[in-house]
Every structure is written in C-alpha cells, then in structure tokens.
Amino acid sequence: MSALFFLTGHIVRRSVGYMLNLRITVVLGGLVCAISLMLPKTSMTGCPYNMIMHYYIIAVAGTFVLLNICKYTVSITSDKCLSFFKYAGNHTLDILTWHFLSFKLVSLLVIWIEGIGISHLADFPTVDKELQSMPYWILYLIMGCTVPLGVPYVKSRMKKAFSRQE
Numbered sequence: 001m002s003a004l005f006f007l008t009g010h011i012v013r014r015s016v017g018y019m020l021n022l023r024i025t026v027v028l029g030g031l032v033c034a035i036s037l038m039l040p041k042t043s044m045t046g047c048p049y050n051m052i053m054h055y056y057i058i059a060v061a062g063t064f065v066l067l068n069i070c071k072y073t074v075s076i077t078s079d080k081c082l083s084f085f086k087y088a089g090n091h092t093l094d095i096l097t098w099h100f101l102s103f104k105l106v107s108l109l110v111i112w113i114e115g116i117g118i119s120h121l122a123d124f125p126t127v128d129k130e131l132q133s134m135p136y137w138i139l140y141l142i143m144g145c146t147v148p149l150g151v152p153y154v155k156s157r158m159k160k161a162f163s164r165q166e
Contacts, residue, residue: 001052008060025068032061088145091152098148100125105147106139 036058040051074082088095103125110127111120120127126140
C-alpha cells in the first residue's frame with residue numbers, strides 16, 4: 001500500500017504536478033469529505049481488502065486538497081506565519097519523535113483531573129476517550145506540537161546565549 005502511494009506521488013509530481021486552482025480544490029475536498037463519510041471507517045493498518053481502492057482514492061485526493069490549501073495559505077500569509085511553517089517543517093522529525101511523550105504529559109493531567117487510575121497512563125496513544133468528561137484533544141494538539149518544537153527552539157537560544165558569553 002505504501003509503495004502504491006509513493007509511486008503515485010512520484011508519477012503525479014513528474015508528469016502533472018499537484019497544483020490545482022482553488023475552485024477545483026474546494027470541489028475535490030467536498031467530494032472527499034462526502035464520500036469518506038459514507039464509507040466505513042478505515043485506516044492504513046485496518047483496511048479490509050475490499051476497501052483498498054476507496055481508501056487509496058480518498059487518501060490521494062485528500063493529499064492533493066491539503067497541498068493546494070497549503071499553497072493558497074502561503075500566498076495569503078504573513079512573513080511571521082511563513083517563518084513558523086518553515087521552522088515547523090525543518091523540525092518535523094522532532095515532532096514525530098517527541099509528540100507521543102508530550103501526549104503523556106497531557107495524559108497525566110487528564111488522569112489527575114478525571115480522578116482515574118494511574119494505570120491509564122499506559123493507554124496508547126492517549127487516555128481512552130470514554131474515561132474523559134471533556135474534549136482534551138485540543139490540549140493533546142497543543143502539547144504534541146509546542147513541546148517538540150519548543151525544546152529545539154530553547155536549545156538553540158541557549159546555545160546562542162552561551163556562545164555570545166565566550
């Protein structure tokens with residue numbers, strides 16, 4: 001499955017490119033959302049064999065929509081926002097490496113607020129939603145991005161501060 005996605009991306013990028021106009025992007029995005037809501041829930045790890053083509057088409061179309069939304073966003077965004085996107089893009093590996101550990105910080109807070117057992121810290125990747133009285137996904141989102149991005153930022157600032165003192 002992943003080889004199919006890789007090959008599709010390679011072929012499209014070399015022959016057609018992925019940029020569409022905004023109107024086509026909105027229509028394609030709406031179709032992807034509508035079709036995906038009608039189909040059973042699937043994922044790359046849990047996709048039954050009879051849903052593979054549906055999953056593939058929706059995933060590729062969704063990727064095109066996301067790339068075009070990003071292109072449009074970049075064209076109307078300020079320099080500070082663009083520099084943040086560039087910083088986040090340059091630290092993608094940090095986000096991928098440390099976001100699960102950051103989730104555990106939020107899970108500790110959820111365990112404390114909800115008064116559930118510490119054994120739920122082992123729930124992966126987050127505390128089971130049925131045990132939560134509030135939507136903590138916002139905290140998970142914020143911590144999953146800010147902690148992995150904040151650590152290298154603070155580290156580089158400290159390195160600059162110490163190098164000036166020498």
